[in-house]
Amino acid sequence: MRKLLLLGFLLSFISVKAQVTFPTNGVKDERPDIYAFTNATLHVDYQTVIENATLLIKEDRVVASGTSVSIPQGATQIDLKGKHIYPSFIELSSKIGLPDASSSRSRNPVYNPEIKGAFNANDAIKSYFDAVSEFKMNDSEADKLRKAGFGVALTHSKDGLVRGTGALVALRDAKENEVILKEKASSHFSFDKGSSRMDNPSSLMGSIALIKQTYLNANWYKNQDELVDLSLAAFNENRSLPQFFEAGRDKLFVLRADQLGDEMGVQYIIKGAGDEYQRLDEIKATNATLVVPVNFPDAYDVEDPFNAINVGYDDMKHWEFAAHNLKMLNDKGITFAITSDDLKDASKLSAMLEKAVEAGLSEDVALKALTYTPAQLLNVQNDLGSLSNGKIANFIVTDGSPFKKDTKIYQNWVQGKKHEYTTLDTEDLAGKYNLSIDGNSYDLEVSGEPGKQSFKIIINDSTKWDVKSSMKKELITLSFMPEDDNFEGKLRLSGWKTENGFSGNTQLASGEWVNWTAERTGDLETKEDEKKDEEKKEEEEDEKDEIGDLIYPFTAFGQPEKPKAETILIKNATVWTNEDAGVLENTDVLLDGGKISKIGKDLSAGSARVIDGTGKHLTAGIVDEHSHIAISYGVNEGSEAITAEVNIEDVVNSEDINIYRQLSGGTTTSQLLHGSANPIGGRSAIVKLKWGYGPEEMKIKGADKFIKFALGENVKQSNWGSDYDERFPQTRMGVEQVYVDAFTRAREYEAEWKKYNGLSKRDKANATAPRRDLELETLVEILNSKRFITCHSYVQSEINMLMNVAEDFDFRINTFTHILEGYKVADKMKSHGVGGSTFSDWWAYKFEVNDAIPYNAALMNGEGVVTAINSDDAEMGRRLNQEAAKTVKYGGVAEQEALKMVTLNPAKLLHLDDRIGSIKEGKDGDVVLWSDHPLSIYAKAEKTIIEGAVFFDADKQEEMQEAIQKERARLIAKMQGDKKKGKATQKPTPKSNIIYHCETEIDFFSSLK
Structure with missing residues (x-):
C-alpha cells in the first residue's frame, strides 16, 4: 500500500518544465529524473536531522525522505555513506545577472532629472525598475555562490534610493525562463542615491527626506488624475511586497531606516553592517528582521607602533567583537538572515561562519538564518528553506558541517540539477x-x-x-x-x-x-x-581568552554601563543660580529623580551620594544654541534654495567623540543646526549630550521645534566657484524674494488644506486631498508659531530685511545667530522680539564680517535683547564659559549676566528655560561642578551632570585613559598573535573626522563608494 501511495505521489509531481514553450531540436526525452540519495545524514531543516536517511527527489522536487523510503524502479541511487545533506542556502542581497549602474558624477550641478519619460522628478527614485526584466543568468557568478552553498538568490538593483523590485532566481546554468522562481519577490530601498547625477539629495538627511516625500507623493498619486508618473505608479504597486532596506554603514543606519519606516507605516527588513551588537537594545526595539553580513575584519598589522596609532580604538574592539555579533543578536531574540554579500569572495563564507560558531553561535541558528528565515521573509517557505516533501530540490552534499572552513561541498543540487565540485567516490589515499x-x-x-x-x-x-x-x-x-x-x-x-x-x-x-x-x-x-596540532592548541587557548567589555558608545571613553540617574547631594558649593537669589555661598543642592529637588544649607544626605563642593562652583549646564557636532553625513542639504523638509533629528550621531569632549567643558544641551548653504535650510535637533545613549534618548522630548534660515554670502553661493551660478538666488535681493515666495506658497498650501478639511464627509469622498508637502508643511508651522527660526546672519541690511518679511507675514524671527552686526540694529531686534546668539570675538574671517566688534554681545544685551554666545565649532563648544567671560572684558558685562549668556539665555532662545539654564527647584538636574570661578580660564569642569546622571567625571579621567591604553595594548598583542600564526592582516589606514561648520559641504554619496 505504501509503495502505491508513493507512486501516486510521484505521478502527481508532473514538472511544469515538461510543458516548456521552447521547441526541441531532436528527440524529446520526457523520462523523469528520479534520484535516491541513501545512507546520508540528512538535515531536513535547521532543527531536524535524520541519520542513515534516504532523500528521494523527482525532477526539481523532494518527494520523500527518512529511514524507510521505498525507492521506485528506475531511480538512480547514490550512496552517501559518511556524507551530509543540507538545504542549499538562500542569498537575500545580490545583484547577480543585473547590469552595473553607471556612477559618473557631473562636475556641474544638475537640478533637473536626466531620465527621459514620464518618470519621477528625481532620478534617484527608480521604483519602476524590475530586476526580472533585466536579469540574464551569469553562470560564473552563480557558480561562486553555489560553491559557497547557495542555491537561490534574491537579485535586485543596487542603484538609487528607491530601487524597484527584486527577482528570486535559482542559481543554475539554464534559460532565464527556468530559473526565475518569483518575478517580483521584493521591493528595495537605500540611503544611497546611486547613479543619479542630480544634486538633490547631497546629504544623508536629504536622502531620508526625499524617501519620505516619495511616500507622501505616492499616497496622493493613487487618488489623482492630473498627471502620469510611472515611478509613483510602480511605487504603489510594489508596496504589497516584502520591503527591504539596505541601511549599511553602521548600526545607527539601521535605526534610521527603521525610524523612517515607522513614520511611513512600513516595517522594513533591514540589511545592517555587522556591528549591531553595539546597540542591541535599540535594535531590538525596532522589531525589524535583519539581513546581516559576516565580513569580519582581519587583524591589523600593528608591528610598527606608529602604524598602531592609526588604528582607532573602536576599530580594534570591533575586530574582536565582530564574530560575536550573530550570537549576541540571537541571544537578544532578534531575528536575522545571513548574507555573503559584503564578502569580497563568497568562498570565505564558511570561514566566517566558523568564526561565528566558535564565538558561540549555534549551527542550528546559522542554518536557520541561511535557509528558513530567508524563505519566510520572501513568503516562499512552501517551496524553499528545507527539504521536506514537496519543496524544491535545492541541497548541498558535504563531508561535514558547512560552518567549518575545511568542510568539502561535493555537490550542490539546484532545482534537482547537479553541480559537482569534488568527486564523491574519491578516497583519501594519504x-x-x-x-x-x-x-x-x-x-x-x-x-x-x-x-x-x-x-x-x-x-x-x-x-x-x-x-x-x-x-x-x-x-x-x-x-x-x-x-x-x-x-x-x-x-x-x-x-x-x-x-x-x-x-x-x-x-x-x-x-x-x-x-x-x-x-x-x-x-x-x-x-x-604538527603545525595544525599547534594551531589547534593555540586556538583552544584563544577560546579561553575573554573578549573585552562592550561599551556605550563603542569608542574611546565609552563605558560598560550607561550613566544612570542617582540621588546626589552636592554640599558647600558656591551656587550660581541664575535666578533672583543670585550667587549663594556654601550652599547644598540635592538632585533626586533627575530633577533639582532642594537648594539650601545643611541639607540631609539620607541615602544620597555626597559630593563635596567646598571651594568649588556649581552652575547650570551650559547650553549651546548653535552647534554642528553629533551630525552624520552632511550638515548641509545645499542642493536647493529651500530644503525645509530635511531634519537633523534624522541624522543625530550619538557616537561622536565631540559629545564627550564638550561634556568635559560643561556643555549639557545643544541645538544641532543645519548649515547655511541655502536661505531656508533644514529643521534642527535639540539634544542633551547623554554620552552612551542612543540618538532617540538624546533628543529632548516635548521641546519646541526649530529650523535654520540663512543670509549672506553662503546662501547665494558667492564662494562656491564658477560652476555654481545657476541656482536661484544669486544676489541678496534674490534671497528676500525666496522668502516672500516661500511663505506666499505656504499660505496658499494652508488655505488649500483648510478648504479640503472643511468639506463634508460626502464632499470629501468625491474630492482629492491635496498632496502633502513636507517643505510647505514646515513653512506653515512657522506661520502658525509652531516652529521657530534661527537665522544665520551678519549684515544689518539683511537682518532688517528678514524682520520685515516676517512682520509682513505676521510671525516673528526667534533668533539671529552669528548676528555680528547686531549692535547696529539692537533696538529694532528688541522691538521685533528676536534674540541674538553671537560669537564673543570672531571677526574679519570673510568680507561680510569686517564690521564685527567684540562689544557686540554687551551692546545687544544692554539694549534688552536676549543674548547668548554659541560655538558653531566643535572646539569652541568645549570652552563656552571662557567665551562668556570675554563679555566681561569687552563691554563690562556683570559676571552673572555673562554666565547667563551660555546657560539661561540660550535656554530662553530654545524655549527651554522652564527646564534648564538655571539652578531652581523642579528644573532638570543639569549642573556642572567647577574647580574654580566658572568664568576663569583656570576653571575645569570636574563633574558634568545631566538629569542626575554623571556623564563626565574628571576624577575618573586618568583611570579611564589608563584603561584605554591597557585595552589597546591587549588588543595589539592579540593582533600580533594572529599575525604570528600566519593569519591574514590588514594595513592600518588613518581615518579623518570631518568637523562641521555652517558652510561645510561634503559629498555624502562619495563616502559610500
Missing part, C-alpha cells in the same frame, strides 16, 4: 606505502587532499623522486624515472586498488612484464600535522 617492483622495494608516500593527492618515492631526507599518478575509479597508473641501478628507463605501472593498497603489472625496458604491489604501512607524520 599514507606511507611499501612499493615492491619485481622484488625491489621503495618507500612511497601519498599526500594531499583526496582527488588532488601527490605520490613521491622517498630515498632519504634530501632525495625524493616525483611520481606521476592518474586514478579512474578503481584503476591507477603511476610513472617515474628510477635513479638507481635496479631498472633502466622510465617505469610505467598500471594496476588496481586492493584491500590494503594497490597491485598490478609493469613492463620493463627489456619488454619483460613484472608484478608490482604497494602495501600501506602507516600514516604520514608531517610538519603540517
Whole structure:
C-alpha cells in the first residue's frame, strides 16, 4: 500500500518544465529524473536531522525522505555513506545577472532629472525598475555562490534610493525562463542615491527626506488624475511586497531606516553592517528582521607602533567583537538572515561562519538564518528553506558541517540539477606505502587532499623522486624515472586498488612484464600535522581568552554601563543660580529623580551620594544654541534654495567623540543646526549630550521645534566657484524674494488644506486631498508659531530685511545667530522680539564680517535683547564659559549676566528655560561642578551632570585613559598573535573626522563608494 501511495505521489509531481514553450531540436526525452540519495545524514531543516536517511527527489522536487523510503524502479541511487545533506542556502542581497549602474558624477550641478519619460522628478527614485526584466543568468557568478552553498538568490538593483523590485532566481546554468522562481519577490530601498547625477539629495538627511516625500507623493498619486508618473505608479504597486532596506554603514543606519519606516507605516527588513551588537537594545526595539553580513575584519598589522596609532580604538574592539555579533543578536531574540554579500569572495563564507560558531553561535541558528528565515521573509517557505516533501530540490552534499572552513561541498543540487565540485567516490589515499617492483622495494608516500593527492618515492631526507599518478575509479597508473641501478628507463605501472593498497603489472625496458604491489604501512607524520596540532592548541587557548567589555558608545571613553540617574547631594558649593537669589555661598543642592529637588544649607544626605563642593562652583549646564557636532553625513542639504523638509533629528550621531569632549567643558544641551548653504535650510535637533545613549534618548522630548534660515554670502553661493551660478538666488535681493515666495506658497498650501478639511464627509469622498508637502508643511508651522527660526546672519541690511518679511507675514524671527552686526540694529531686534546668539570675538574671517566688534554681545544685551554666545565649532563648544567671560572684558558685562549668556539665555532662545539654564527647584538636574570661578580660564569642569546622571567625571579621567591604553595594548598583542600564526592582516589606514561648520559641504554619496 505504501509503495502505491508513493507512486501516486510521484505521478502527481508532473514538472511544469515538461510543458516548456521552447521547441526541441531532436528527440524529446520526457523520462523523469528520479534520484535516491541513501545512507546520508540528512538535515531536513535547521532543527531536524535524520541519520542513515534516504532523500528521494523527482525532477526539481523532494518527494520523500527518512529511514524507510521505498525507492521506485528506475531511480538512480547514490550512496552517501559518511556524507551530509543540507538545504542549499538562500542569498537575500545580490545583484547577480543585473547590469552595473553607471556612477559618473557631473562636475556641474544638475537640478533637473536626466531620465527621459514620464518618470519621477528625481532620478534617484527608480521604483519602476524590475530586476526580472533585466536579469540574464551569469553562470560564473552563480557558480561562486553555489560553491559557497547557495542555491537561490534574491537579485535586485543596487542603484538609487528607491530601487524597484527584486527577482528570486535559482542559481543554475539554464534559460532565464527556468530559473526565475518569483518575478517580483521584493521591493528595495537605500540611503544611497546611486547613479543619479542630480544634486538633490547631497546629504544623508536629504536622502531620508526625499524617501519620505516619495511616500507622501505616492499616497496622493493613487487618488489623482492630473498627471502620469510611472515611478509613483510602480511605487504603489510594489508596496504589497516584502520591503527591504539596505541601511549599511553602521548600526545607527539601521535605526534610521527603521525610524523612517515607522513614520511611513512600513516595517522594513533591514540589511545592517555587522556591528549591531553595539546597540542591541535599540535594535531590538525596532522589531525589524535583519539581513546581516559576516565580513569580519582581519587583524591589523600593528608591528610598527606608529602604524598602531592609526588604528582607532573602536576599530580594534570591533575586530574582536565582530564574530560575536550573530550570537549576541540571537541571544537578544532578534531575528536575522545571513548574507555573503559584503564578502569580497563568497568562498570565505564558511570561514566566517566558523568564526561565528566558535564565538558561540549555534549551527542550528546559522542554518536557520541561511535557509528558513530567508524563505519566510520572501513568503516562499512552501517551496524553499528545507527539504521536506514537496519543496524544491535545492541541497548541498558535504563531508561535514558547512560552518567549518575545511568542510568539502561535493555537490550542490539546484532545482534537482547537479553541480559537482569534488568527486564523491574519491578516497583519501594519504599514507606511507611499501612499493615492491619485481622484488625491489621503495618507500612511497601519498599526500594531499583526496582527488588532488601527490605520490613521491622517498630515498632519504634530501632525495625524493616525483611520481606521476592518474586514478579512474578503481584503476591507477603511476610513472617515474628510477635513479638507481635496479631498472633502466622510465617505469610505467598500471594496476588496481586492493584491500590494503594497490597491485598490478609493469613492463620493463627489456619488454619483460613484472608484478608490482604497494602495501600501506602507516600514516604520514608531517610538519603540517604538527603545525595544525599547534594551531589547534593555540586556538583552544584563544577560546579561553575573554573578549573585552562592550561599551556605550563603542569608542574611546565609552563605558560598560550607561550613566544612570542617582540621588546626589552636592554640599558647600558656591551656587550660581541664575535666578533672583543670585550667587549663594556654601550652599547644598540635592538632585533626586533627575530633577533639582532642594537648594539650601545643611541639607540631609539620607541615602544620597555626597559630593563635596567646598571651594568649588556649581552652575547650570551650559547650553549651546548653535552647534554642528553629533551630525552624520552632511550638515548641509545645499542642493536647493529651500530644503525645509530635511531634519537633523534624522541624522543625530550619538557616537561622536565631540559629545564627550564638550561634556568635559560643561556643555549639557545643544541645538544641532543645519548649515547655511541655502536661505531656508533644514529643521534642527535639540539634544542633551547623554554620552552612551542612543540618538532617540538624546533628543529632548516635548521641546519646541526649530529650523535654520540663512543670509549672506553662503546662501547665494558667492564662494562656491564658477560652476555654481545657476541656482536661484544669486544676489541678496534674490534671497528676500525666496522668502516672500516661500511663505506666499505656504499660505496658499494652508488655505488649500483648510478648504479640503472643511468639506463634508460626502464632499470629501468625491474630492482629492491635496498632496502633502513636507517643505510647505514646515513653512506653515512657522506661520502658525509652531516652529521657530534661527537665522544665520551678519549684515544689518539683511537682518532688517528678514524682520520685515516676517512682520509682513505676521510671525516673528526667534533668533539671529552669528548676528555680528547686531549692535547696529539692537533696538529694532528688541522691538521685533528676536534674540541674538553671537560669537564673543570672531571677526574679519570673510568680507561680510569686517564690521564685527567684540562689544557686540554687551551692546545687544544692554539694549534688552536676549543674548547668548554659541560655538558653531566643535572646539569652541568645549570652552563656552571662557567665551562668556570675554563679555566681561569687552563691554563690562556683570559676571552673572555673562554666565547667563551660555546657560539661561540660550535656554530662553530654545524655549527651554522652564527646564534648564538655571539652578531652581523642579528644573532638570543639569549642573556642572567647577574647580574654580566658572568664568576663569583656570576653571575645569570636574563633574558634568545631566538629569542626575554623571556623564563626565574628571576624577575618573586618568583611570579611564589608563584603561584605554591597557585595552589597546591587549588588543595589539592579540593582533600580533594572529599575525604570528600566519593569519591574514590588514594595513592600518588613518581615518579623518570631518568637523562641521555652517558652510561645510561634503559629498555624502562619495563616502559610500
